[in-house]
Amino acid sequence: MIRDGTVFEDDHLPSVIVGRNRHMNEVTDALAPIEDGFRAENCFLFGPSGVGKTTVARAAVRELRQEVLDVPHAYVNCWQDYTRKAVLEQLSRDLIGSAVSRSASTGRLIEHVQHELNGPGVVILDEVDQLRETEVLYDLHEIRGLSWIGIANREVDLFADLDDRITSRISVAYRVRFDSYREGTITEILTRRAREGLGPGAVDENVLARIARLTKGDARRAIAALRVGARMASREGLSAIPMRLVDDAVASAKREVRQKTISKLNTHQRALYEALAEEDGLIQKELYARYREIHDDPVTLRYLRANHLPKLEHYNLVDVEQHSGSKRYRLVDADHPELHPERA
Numbered sequence: 001m002i003r004d005g006t007v008f009e010d011d012h013l014p015s016v017i018v019g020r021n022r023h024m025n026e027v028t029d030a031l032a033p034i035e036d037g038f039r040a041e042n043c044f045l046f047g048p049s050g051v052g053k054t055t056v057a058r059a060a061v062r063e064l065r066q067e068v069l070d071v072p073h074a075y076v077n078c079w080q081d082y083t084r085k086a087v088l089e090q091l092s093r094d095l096i097g098s099a100v101s102r103s104a105s106t107g108r109l110i111e112h113v114q115h116e117l118n119g120p121g122v123v124i125l126d127e128v129d130q131l132r133e134t135e136v137l138y139d140l141h142e143i144r145g146l147s148w149i150g151i152a153n154r155e156v157d158l159f160a161d162l163d164d165r166i167t168s169r170i171s172v173a174y175r176v177r178f179d180s181y182r183e184g185t186i187t188e189i190l191t192r193r194a195r196e197g198l199g200p201g202a203v204d205e206n207v208l209a210r211i212a213r214l215t216k217g218d219a220r221r222a223i224a225a226l227r228v229g230a231r232m233a234s235r236e237g238l239s240a241i242p243m244r245l246v247d248d249a250v251a252s253a254k255r256e257v258r259q260k261t262i263s264k265l266n267t268h269q270r271a272l273y274e275a276l277a278e279e280d281g282l283i284q285k286e287l288y289a290r291y292r293e294i295h296d297d298p299v300t301l302r303y304l305r306a307n308h309l310p311k312l313e314h315y316n317l318v319d320v321e322q323h324s325g326s327k328r329y330r331l332v333d334a335d336h337p338e339l340h341p342e343r344a
Helices: 019-037 053-067 084-096 106-116 135-143 155-157 162-168 183-196 203-217 219-235 243-264 265-280 286-294 303-312
Strands: 043-046 075-076 120-128 146-152 174-177 318-323 326-331
Touching: 019 043, 019 053, 019 174, 043 053, 043 075, 043 155, 053 075, 075 084, 084 106, 084 135, 084 243, 120 155, 135 146, 135 243, 146 155, 146 183, 155 303, 174 265, 183 203, 183 219, 203 243, 219 243, 243 265, 243 318, 265 286, 265 303, 265 318, 265 326, 286 303, 286 326, 303 318
Parallel strands: 043 146, 043 174, 075 120, 120 146
Antiparallel strands: 318 326
């Protein structure tokens, strides 16, 4: 039934970006100066998970490269490359096309990029609020001709711990704000993915509409549910996805997306999640005490509250409720075999 599995992968970039014309226009306007040989405007894309932020950023760079074929560009996943040096090393590889010795200092890396950057370029900083060493934003600002697109969930989380020097440099950047997709838009996205990735007649409009309704504006989860539903139907020897499989497919896709998210948590977020897996419903001070027991190099409560706990909330891993003047944290799902897959 699945004819092209790449259509359902997270990094698939569709030829048509559905439901985000305004957002695309704002980002392409920010990048437009590069077409005339000038530095582009920096911009931030803010919004919840699964609303197309990364897709719009990558599509805008793709559109730019259709006008300026050799424009230097790079993509950095700051959840994986969260240190200053890791970001600069990625820029050296992708933006310049050459690697520098792993023993090179950050200063040497900056000099290398500055010297080798040929004309204005752009870098996508995905999950930019996950940077542990935010001074790299200042470094990027100081590189002549380089602009960036920063992607994050909420502006308040990104700016929480930036020092004044960095804030003054990046506060003038464009802000492009995303809200959740509407059901009709999700249905159209799924229709296009089904047309590209599934065989003829593999799914009807009613099934796609129900997936859209159940996934509540999260395109990533909806696309995963369509793929899961196709596989479930194939295992039963069916040529189309029946309505009776939709609820199970959506639930399975939710678990799959959740497991992927957990696998990407940094060590601090992972320690918080493990603490709640051992004892759910902890107030903030109790959770911080358990976190300090688990993590070898704990950060302050203030830093944890500003940077790591919000990320668990935004990715729907943790629910927060007020309890006697303090926040109480609970895992969204009571069952959490993601931490110990060998038990599942």
